[in-house]
Amino acid sequence: MTLTPDGRSGRTIRSVQIAFNIIETLQERDRIGVTELADELGHSKSTVHSHLQTLEERKIIVRDGDGYRLSLRILDMAADVRDQVGNYDVIQDEVEALAAETGEIAQFGLEEHGQVSYLYKATGERAVVTASQVGMQQPMYSTSLGKTILAYLPPERTEEIVRNTEFEQITSQTITGPEELYDELEEISERGYGIDDEENIEGLRCVAAPVRNEETILGAVSITGPSSRFTDDRIHDELPEYVTRAANVIELNTKFS
Amino acid sequence: MTLTPDGRSGRTIRSVQIAFNIIETLQERDRIGVTELADELGHSKSTVHSHLQTLEERKIIVRDGDGYRLSLRILDMAADVRDQVGNYDVIQDEVEALAAETGEIAQFGLEEHGQVSYLYKATGERAVVTASQVGMQQPMYSTSLGKTILAYLPPERTEEIVRNTEFEQITSQTITGPEELYDELEEISERGYGIDDEENIEGLRCVAAPVRNEETILGAVSITGPSSRFTDDRIHDELPEYVTRAANVIELNTKFS
DNA sequence: GTCGGATGTTCCCCTCTCCCGAACGAATTA
DNA sequence: TAATTCGTTCGGGAGAGGGGAACATCCGAC
Known part of the structure; x- marks a missing residue:
């Protein structure tokens, strides 16, 4: 959909959308596991799993107890944004x-x-x-x-x-x-x-x-x-x-x- | 590859990787345009373009003058991380x-x-x-x-x-x-x-x-x-x-x- | 101890995404 | 006005990535 007000094409990348759906969910509720995320977002566990692995490799998220949360690297990014x-x-x-x-x-x-x-x-x-x-x-x-x-x-x-x-x-x-x-x-x-x-x-x-x-x-x-x-x-x-x-x-x- | 030290599979999602390559580049050097990003990351302009559109729709980045920078939403995320x-x-x-x-x-x-x-x-x-x-x-x-x-x-x-x-x-x-x-x-x-x-x-x-x-x-x-x-x-x-x-x-x- | 249920993980396959290249528009300069 | 740049759009073909199911692991319950 991509509400492009002027009718621009707005081609958008699905897997990136999924990734940010995960990130936003983690932002609201910390320490969620694969299954719960998969249910919440309506994706298969395997899909969510590979996304989580990607995000973890990129140090965007981190395992904490059982479940994931956003990592402190976000704070580093925030500092750069401020600057x-x-x-x-x-x-x-x-x-x-x-x-x-x-x-x-x-x-x-x-x-x-x-x-x-x-x-x-x-x-x-x-x-x-x-x-x-x-x-x-x-x-x-x-x-x-x-x-x-x-x-x-x-x-x-x-x-x-x-x-x-x-x-x-x-x-x-x-x-x-x-x-x-x-x-x-x-x-x-x-x-x-x-x-x-x-x-x-x-x-x-x-x-x-x-x-x-x-x-x-x-x-x-x-x-x-x-x-x-x-x-x-x-x-x-x-x-x-x-x-x-x-x-x-x-x-x-x-x-x- | 995904250097998984224990030999785990580590399937990782390419387009998400690209998206974060873009984000990291924007973190280091603000206000970059499509062409420059494409050169830097070794992707086609069209690829970078649709990624930027995705990230902009998600309010992760924002147009600023000519070029993009990370958006203040990162600060909001950072606040949640701290909490x-x-x-x-x-x-x-x-x-x-x-x-x-x-x-x-x-x-x-x-x-x-x-x-x-x-x-x-x-x-x-x-x-x-x-x-x-x-x-x-x-x-x-x-x-x-x-x-x-x-x-x-x-x-x-x-x-x-x-x-x-x-x-x-x-x-x-x-x-x-x-x-x-x-x-x-x-x-x-x-x-x-x-x-x-x-x-x-x-x-x-x-x-x-x-x-x-x-x-x-x-x-x-x-x-x-x-x-x-x-x-x-x-x-x-x-x-x-x-x-x-x-x-x-x-x-x-x-x-x- | 053993079973059941829940979790995270891995694999394979098929489809549909998405990356590329090329063409197009728009804007700036000479 | 031509030439160079930039951002944007489009179509196609390859391969990525989402789904499902099976496997592994951990738990608590009985």
Whole structure:
């Protein structure tokens, strides 16, 4: 199937798909054996077995007790991924500083596959607890990070993403259609920051500022907090200043290769 | 081929191998295109292309400018991996505490594929700089972590690992054969901690203590420092106490499922 | 001790995948 | 506008890989 929105061919390799089905299953539930995996995925034991052998040889998975789990090599890969995306150290420092300053949740995210992926998350003293975590993906249209990034991506890329977006009403405030979204993107690029007013999680508001370089946008920085603390005043005055400053510092300190 | 040391069949899946060759190449050098990858790996462009499409659909990789890189989903996977291995929070706390106390490098490692993999690393105030990093793999026989783990693994597992080990003389002090290694393992299990006396890196000594539960060994904790500070006295007196205490705390706080 | 059930492993065969080569499009440069 | 590059698509033929069944191994139960 390969939902190729533009009708591209999208030829995909079956055995690789199977391999990643196995990996994803192992990600969710550790220490599974051949039989259980075979049942779960609807393949024969022999098939799963040779896949597991391949993955073990590649040191992606490891036997642990009876069953397999993902190996620590994933951590090594993760470290490389972090290094490949902009200047991770600066992002880390600034997001931490932002969280410390405001006491709230501060995050850095960027666009991948038409969604926001979180690269770093810091929690301040008074921060609320949320499910979001590093590596996680969220919709563009319901988050301050996503909308802010959309507002600054090249127009054709923004259109591509919006065109392939299925809008879901997550809260009562969620943007539910392209027109409404484009209006808001307009607003964001005018004032320079984006806002999520309980559009993704009931009771939570966010403010985000873009991190750009000469030609493109790298991602965005945001802070998240309860609506009680993110009042109408603060959300259009004090808070945008915080995130914009953090974004600027990251911009300045990011060296491009 | 699949070097199966015991002569097991080891049937392995070609297309999955290709997929991981691509992933590993992307890990080392980001932002590569189809043609370059095809050349590098010795495959046709069309082959590489369909692999890239598969990996992109699975959100393992992502287009970035012209070329691909690994996606942030790897970070999400990494988070799950950390959670699957014992009690990560406790390990983190204790290793950090150990580094702070001693001012040196403190690490937690465990055995995977007959090697030591680092799960966590903390650097103290005076810590030397080393190349080791989270997720990285090192030989068992040349590290304090590895030897300590070997000393406490089930004998048959230890034998299996040693049997499949090719000893390389890394420094002048490196253990170069099974007999010598088994002698040292004996010593370690008698005194309760392991030592690396410049066997892996010239000028560096380490001390490690095992982290065990009722039936098996989870991994080991170590501290690393220059031989000038890790004197003969300290390395057999003060330093073992530090690591052993940290190991014990982890043992006590690790809940088993 | 022995049986039954569950597991992981191996083998062989047949089909369908997937790798290649070549042609095509698109984009950039001269 | 031609020429070179890149990514993409297509069809075919070889061989890979998925399935099934038999084997091996380990367990607990009786």
